[in-house]
Amino acid sequence: MKLRDYINSLSPEQLEAYAARxxxxxxxxxxxxxxxxxxxxxxxxxxxxxxxxxxxxxxEVLEHYHITDSGPVSGD
Structure with missing residues (x-):
């Protein structure tokens, strides 16, 4: 699951708990x-x-921050 989708799926209480963890x-x-x-x-x-x-x-967290790419590597 994408990080943004996960955060959006949380209730306010679940978001508080996730943040604390x-x-x-x-x-x-x-x-x-x-x-x-x-x-x-x-x-x-x-x-x-x-x-x-x-x-x-x-x-998926790394992809969220564009640290790594989810697409195939293209060669020259």
């Missing part, structure tokens, strides 16, 4: 993480995947 705030998740407006630390990137309880893979 990631050592951040629901406001930060809803603003900066959902729209990728700030580059997170490696620790937070890992927590976003780990604390999603299997809903978001690390690869």
């Amino acid at each position: 990631c050592s951040t705030t629901a406001n930060y998740l809803g603003t900066h993480i959902r729209y990728a407006t700030k580059e997170p630390s490696v620790k937070l990137i890992r927590a976003l995947a780990r604390e999603s309880e299997g809903n978001v893979m690390l690869k």
Whole structure:
């Protein structure tokens, strides 16, 4: 599942709990993480995947931040 879709699927209470497990705030998740407006630390990137309880893979968090590409690699 994409990180943005996961965040959007959470109720306000679930978002608060997810944020607490990631050592951040629901406001930060809803603003900066959902729209990728700030580059997170490696620790937070890992927590976003780990604390999603299997809903978001690390690869998907990295794709959300355009750190890695989901498309095929093209050669010259």
